[in-house]
Amino acid sequence: MKPIQMVDLQGQYEAIKDEIDAGIAQVIRSAKFINGPEVGLFEKELADYLGVKHVIGCANGTDALQVALMALDLPKDAEIIVPSFNYVAAAEVVALLGYKLVFADVHPRYFTIDPEDVRKRISSKTRAIIVVHLFGQSAPMEELIRLAEEHQLFIIEDNAQSIGAEYIFHDGTRKKLNTIGHIGTTSFFPSKNLGCYGDGGAIMTDDDTLAAVMRSIASHGQSKKYHYQRIGINSRLDTIQAAILRPKLRRLDEYIRRRQEAAAFYDNQLKELDWLVTPACAPYTTHVYHQYTVQVKTGSRDRLAAHLAEQHIPTMIYYPSALHQCAAYQAWGSSLKVSEELARSVISLPMHTELTSEQLNYICQALKSFIS
Ligand SMILES: *Cc1c(COP(=O)(O)O)cnc(C)c1O
Numbered sequence: 575m576k577p578i579q580m581v582d583l584q585g586q587y588e589a590i591k592d593e594i595d596a597g598i599a600q601v602i603r604s605a606k607f608i609n610g611p612e613v614g615l616f617e618k619e620l621a622d623y624l625g626v627k628h629v630i631g632c633a634n635g636t637d638a639l640q641v642a643l644m645a646l647d648l649p650k651d652a653e654i655i656v657p658s659f660n661y662v663a664a665a666e667v668v669a670l671l672g673y674k675l676v677f678a679d680v681h682p683r684y685f686t687i688d689p690e691d692v693r694k695r696i697s698s699k700t701r702a703i704i705v706v707h708l709f710g711q712s713a714p715m716e717e718l719i720r721l722a723e724e725h726q727l728f729i730i731e732d733n734a735q736s737i738g739a740e741y742i743f744h745d746g747t748r749k750k751l752n753t754i755g756h757i758g759t760t761s762f763f764p765s766k767n768l769g770c771y772g773d774g775g776a777i778m779t780d781d782d783t784l785a786a787v788m789r790s791i792a793s794h795g796q797s798k799k800y801h802y803q804r805i806g807i808n809s810r811l812d813t814i815q816a817a818i819l820r821p822k823l824r825r826l827d828e829y830i831r832r833r834q835e836a837a838a839f840y841d842n843q844l845k846e847l848d849w850l851v852t853p854a855c856a857p858y859t860t861h862v863y864h865q866y867t868v869q870v871k872t873g874s875r876d877r878l879a880a881h882l883a884e885q886h887i888p889t890m891i892y893y894p895s896a897l898h899q900c901a902a903y904q905a906w907g908s909s910l911k912v913s914e915e916l917a918r919s920v921i922s923l924p925m926h927t928e929l930t931s932e933q934l935n936y937i938c939q940a941l942k943s944f945i946s
Contacts, residue, residue, distance in 0.1 A: 578924050578933050580888045581765045585928035586829075590821055597817035610813030616820050617811075620776065623738075623823060626753040628785035630777045631811025632792045635734040635761020636663040638775040639704070641809060642730050642757040643671055645787045652701040657687040657708075658896040659913035663761075664704040664732050665897050669906075674699070677898045679910040683854040685867070685920075686713035688912070689721055696721070702728040707736035707751050709867055709892075710767070710833075712859035715741050715754050729755030734775075735864040737768050738830050742858050752778045757788075762811075762819060767833070767864050768826050770815040832927040833863040836934060840866055840923065843938035849874075849946035865892055866925040872946045875921050885940045890922045 576585075587594060601610055613631050621629040632638050643654075650672065656664040658677035668675045679691040685708045692703060703722065705713045713731075722729050733752045737760050740748040752758030760766075762774030777792075779785050787804075790796060795806030822829075837853075844852050851869040855861040870878055879889050896913035897903045923937060 575932050575936065576930070578887055578937065580890055580924050581926045582928040583764055590825070593821040594818055597821065598814055601814045601817045607813050608810060612813050612816040612820065613811050616816040616823070619820060619823055623826070624750045624753050624778060626758070626778045627780045628778060630785065630789050630792060631816065632775045632777060632809040633811065634773040635759060635763065635775040636667060637807065637809040638759035638761070638777045639663055639667045639730065639732060640671070640807065641788050641791045642759055642777055643667055644791050645757070645784055646702060646728050648673065648701045651699055653697055653699045654702045654704060655692055655695055655700060656704045657706050658898045658910045659685060659893065659916050660706050660708065660897060661734070661893070662897060664706060665903055668704070675903070675906040676700070677906060677908065677910060679912045680916070682912045682915070684711065684856045685709055685916065686711065689714055689717040692718070693721060696725050700725060700727060702730060704730045704732055705755060706732040707739065709853070710736050710739060710862040710864040711855055712736065712739055712741045712751050714856065714858060716744065716858070731755040731758040733758055734761035734766060736862055737766070738826050739862040740860045753780070756781065757784060762815065767829065767862055768819065768822060770818045772812065772815055774811050774815045774819065776811065829927045830862045833925060834861070836925060836929045837861070837863045837866055839931065839934045840938065844868070844941060847941065850941070863925055865922045867892065867920050867922045869916070869919045870921060870946070871919060874946050875919055878944055879921060881944050882940055887937050887940055888924060891920065892922050893917060
């Protein structure tokens with residue numbers, strides 16, 4: 575059996591090597607390394623895939639959030655709500671831009687931001703919510719949109735982890751994540767569901783004005799070359815990365831299907847374990863399983879990680895602390911019970927597009943042999 579990895583990027587590359595190599599060679603031959611034609615082509619193809627008017631490539635998913643927030647041009651004393659059980663990017667960007675960070679708690683089974691808790695934290699200064707579609711599924715968008723409309727807030731969707739997943743509205747219609755809020759952002763970090771071979775990111779919107787402002791901000795605030803309309807940053811999607819992303823985007827739905835199959839295998843095998851809680855998919859969303867994250871309710875999470883490591887099964891803790899518990903963010907802290915409990919109990923199992931049933935079976939047997 576092939577060694578088990580959290581993410582198998584080599585295996586995925588081997589299967590599409592010819593196309594990827596040809597794409598990279600083409601960029602090198604053309605020598606159009608910055609803003610080459612592949613960038614525009616990829617932006618257009620991703621816009622079509624998502625069903626959104628504008629996609630703007632940028633250097634990484636954190637920059638995407640920064641450009642989005644800069645484009646909203648909020649008052650200096652604005653408060654912005656972000657989930658505390660999350661990767662650091664959204665909180666970091668809010669703090670860097672000098673806005674007041676307000677952490678909200680998350681749902682105990684879905685891990686996404688809890689609208690009831692958000693409601694309690696809205697003040698007269700709240701201007702935006704950064705909604706994070708964590709681990710592969712959507713946050714409860716209709717409830718959040720209702721809140722946003724009531725209080726005139728912007729919604730930014732940080733969709734670094736759930737590209738391709740769909741929100742299912744009450745009336746049964748579906749929309750891809752990234753196209754529901756005012757602005758969507760994503761990351762093409764190699765291990766993401768749509769990953770490149772370095773850093774990359776993108777910003778999406780249906781709003782023509784916001785799109786033009788964001789394109790300008792990502793390019794030094796230029797309106798045209800050497801005409802600086804506003805203060806911007808330098809954040810570009812590399813041409814070679816765009817050439818790698820194009821064939822991977824064509825396979826994204828296939829990659830999602832394979833992740834869903836691996837998740838179904840885990841679900842089926844692990845449901846009998848009474849000490850372990852398998853991940854729940856909310857009724858209003860599809861799940862693309864960026865992570866397969868289980869909860870160990872018996873306090874033996876770290877012992878389980880060691881037990882699996884002994885059998886050469888890697889695991890990761892996403893995330894070992896809620897952000898408000900981290901030194902850098904304690905100043906904005908409050909008590910967020912669910913986030914704190916999840917940081918103590920979650921563990922993510924290997925999840926990627928190349929897992930074999932032999933590997934999955936081996937992992938499940940190892941879990942079943944654990945005495946909690
Ligand atoms: C990975 C990630 C980001 C940022 O991505 P980078 O490309 O590494 O900057 C932002 N938000 C979430 C939720 C992420 O998982």
